[in-house]
Amino acid sequence: MAAFYPLPVTQDLPTLRTKLQGLLRFLRDALSISNAHTVDFYTESVWERLVDLSPETVLAALKPAARAEAEAEARFSEARPLLGAEAGSGITDFPRIFCETSQRLVDVEAFALAAKCCSVQNLGICTSLEQLLAALRGNKKQRTGENLKPNEFMNMKKSHEVQAMSELICSIADYYGIKQVIDLGSGKGYLSSFLSLKYGLNVYGIDSSNSNTHGAKERNRKLKKHWKLYHTQSRVDVNGMALKMAKEKKVQHEMKYKVDTEKVCNSSSTKQEKMTNSDFLPDYSGSVISDIRIQMENLHTQPYEEENLCFVDAFSLIDFLPVDAIEPVSSLQISNREMSEANKGRRKMVSQTSESNIYSPLTSFITADSELHDIIKDLEDCLMVGLHTCGDLAPNTLRIFTSKPEIKGVCSVGCCYHLLSEEFEKEHKECTEEKWGFPMCQYLKEEQWCCGHNARMSACLALERVTLGQGLSTESLFYRAVLQDIIKEYYGITKCSQHVGKIYSKCSSFLDYVRRSLKKLGLDETKLPETTIMDYYEKYKPRMKELEAFNMRH
Numbered sequence: 001m002a003a004f005y006p007l008p009v010t011q012d013l014p015t016l017r018t019k020l021q022g023l024l025r026f027l028r029d030a031l032s033i034s035n036a037h038t039v040d041f042y043t044e045s046v047w048e049r050l051v052d053l054s055p056e057t058v059l060a061a062l063k064p065a066a067r068a069e070a071e072a073e074a075r076f077s078e079a080r081p082l083l084g085a086e087a088g089s090g091i092t093d094f095p096r097i098f099c100e101t102s103q104r105l106v107d108v109e110a111f112a113l114a115a116k117c118c119s120v121q122n123l124g125i126c127t128s129l130e131q132l133l134a135a136l137r138g139n140k141k142q143r144t145g146e147n148l149k150p151n152e153f154m155n156m157k158k159s160h161e162v163q164a165m166s167e168l169i170c171s172i173a174d175y176y177g178i179k180q181v182i183d184l185g186s187g188k189g190y191l192s193s194f195l196s197l198k199y200g201l202n203v204y205g206i207d208s209s210n211s212n213t214h215g216a217k218e219r220n221r222k223l224k225k226h227w228k229l230y231h232t233q234s235r236v237d238v239n240g241m242a243l244k245m246a247k248e249k250k251v252q253h254e255m256k257y258k259v260d261t262e263k264v265c266n267s268s269s270t271k272q273e274k275m276t277n278s279d280f281l282p283d284y285s286g287s288v289i290s291d292i293r294i295q296m297e298n299l300h301t302q303p304y305e306e307e308n309l310c311f312v313d314a315f316s317l318i319d320f321l322p323v324d325a326i327e328p329v330s331s332l333q334i335s336n337r338e339m340s341e342a343n344k345g346r347r348k349m350v351s352q353t354s355e356s357n358i359y360s361p362l363t364s365f366i367t368a369d370s371e372l373h374d375i376i377k378d379l380e381d382c383l384m385v386g387l388h389t390c391g392d393l394a395p396n397t398l399r400i401f402t403s404k405p406e407i408k409g410v411c412s413v414g415c416c417y418h419l420l421s422e423e424f425e426k427e428h429k430e431c432t433e434e435k436w437g438f439p440m441c442q443y444l445k446e447e448q449w450c451c452g453h454n455a456r457m458s459a460c461l462a463l464e465r466v467t468l469g470q471g472l473s474t475e476s477l478f479y480r481a482v483l484q485d486i487i488k489e490y491y492g493i494t495k496c497s498q499h500v501g502k503i504y505s506k507c508s509s510f511l512d513y514v515r516r517s518l519k520k521l522g523l524d525e526t527k528l529p530e531t532t533i534m535d536y537y538e539k540y541k542p543r544m545k546e547l548e549a550f551n552m553r554h
């Protein structure tokens with residue numbers, strides 16, 4: 001249990017408070033920008049209200065940065081001393097960002113710089129994953145295969161998340177000698193099954209959705225069948241399989257790289273998304289790889305109902321094999337006799353590891369007051385984890401952690417911040433909820449801090465995607481904002497309960513967009529002449545740049 005490196009020390013409370021105060025100072029002015037909705041861009045005069053600059057100035061300052069992140073990084077590093085945050089007043093050292101009287105944005109470069117300095121990474125309050133892993137592992141060998149690369153079957157994002165998180169969870173579990181893990185909001189069990197099959201942990205996956213639990217059970221049952229299939233192929237040379245898999249992975253990698261590149265270029269992913277594993281794989285018909293592949297395909301063509309955030313995913317068998325099941329290709333050079341002895345030993349190990357894997361998917365809606373003993377009969381010292389814990393599930397995970405002595409550690413990554421319940425949001429004043437998702441800390445409670453729904457929605461956007469221009473197109477936002485003015489002026493409606501949805505890509509023109517949207521909203525589109533629709537378009541077209549510039553705020 002003892003590590004050679006001490007665990008990183010968290011900063012003391014006064015330091016954290018000072019940093020939080022600096023962040024709040026910036027956010028107090030910046031939140032109005034984060035909370036503005038592009039749908040209301042023209043109807044609520046968002047640009048005039050919030051920005052005291054020309055759209056061209058904003059675009060000139062932000063566009064190059066968006067296109068060349070590296071350049072921005074360099075500028076940021078140069079400018080960072082400005083912050084002097086460690087010692088002093090943080091972002092107050094920036095030139096004036098907002099006008100004191102009008103509160104409008106007057107310096108976009110300082111705004112971007114301050115936002116960057118206020119990011120979680122740059123506030124200097126976090127411990128890096130590498131540092132934490134080094135401290136947890138100490139001089140111990142990593143239990144799993146450093147030589148196993150992220151798999152190519154799985155959606156890249158999911159693969160990255162599951163692998164990075166599993167590694168950390170396994171290190172914490174090893175450090176504290178823990179075998180039991182509770183995965184809250186486990187969905188279809190990607191993380192849970194990975195932790196159990198690859199790391200031999202006993203995992204309880206809890207999800208509020210029954211269909212997810214069923215899906216997870218079915219998926220796990222099939223994965224276990226793969227294990228059996230793998231073991232019964234005893235005549236198959238494990239090394240040979242490793243070589244084939246390595247070759248296969250290389251080809252997949254090349255093909256996947258090609259597909260990804262094409263995806264970025266065409267920005268049309270529909271076709272690729274429908275591809276099955278066989279679209280990426282070379283032909284190994286008749287081999288064990290082919291059997292495995294067929295089974296893997298069956299596994300992934302199961303029509304599971306997608307709820308919440310869903311991912312196109314698939315695990316390759318190689319990623320479920322314990323590290324000792326697959327020998328590095330270089331071992332092919334050893335003699336046949338040595339190899340057969342090695343294979344015997346290896347098969348034994350694989351068999352032992354697979355039989356000790358336990359993953360139990362359960363259905364339960366978790367709240368801050370959930371009694372884990374009622375849900376898990378053999379609850380013991382455990383870790384509580386969660387990948388993409390939606391809305392209030394993330395804060396409630398932390399609350400459960402602090403209240404249950406059996407839970408020795410927590411590793412949770414929240415998501416869907418728009419689903420967080422906010423205590424100080426005006427709309428919810430009449431609500432009598434006791435445990436709000438936000439804020440959790442006493443300091444923010446005293447401040448009665450509120451982020452607001454739109455700001456939380458913005459927080460869900462993947463910055464990398466927006467930076468690469470993979471967010472919503474300016475034209476689609478423009479169409480929606482102009483439509484809002486038509487709805488307001490022509491139909492006298494300010495609040496719609498219906499949503500227009502994602503129809504932009506299906507429309508041939510602005511006219512088509514407006515007609516289809518009005519139909520969808522249940523409004524009589526026949527009373528609106530074509531010329532009127534086009535008049536609105538012409539009226540706002542010169543101001544499209546404002547919207548483009550405003551959208552760069554992310």
Ligand SMILES: C[S@@+](CC[C@H](N)C(=O)[O-])C[C@H]1O[C@@H](n2cnc3c(N)ncnc32)[C@H](O)[C@@H]1O
Binds near residue numbers: 184186188
């Ligand atoms: C975004 S999904 C993540 C699923 C899975 N962890 C993953 O990464 O693929 C969030 C999951 O949490 C579940 N969930 C949300 N709130 C919950 C609650 N209060 N108790 C239990 N499960 C919850 C949802 O049903 C959903 O499956």
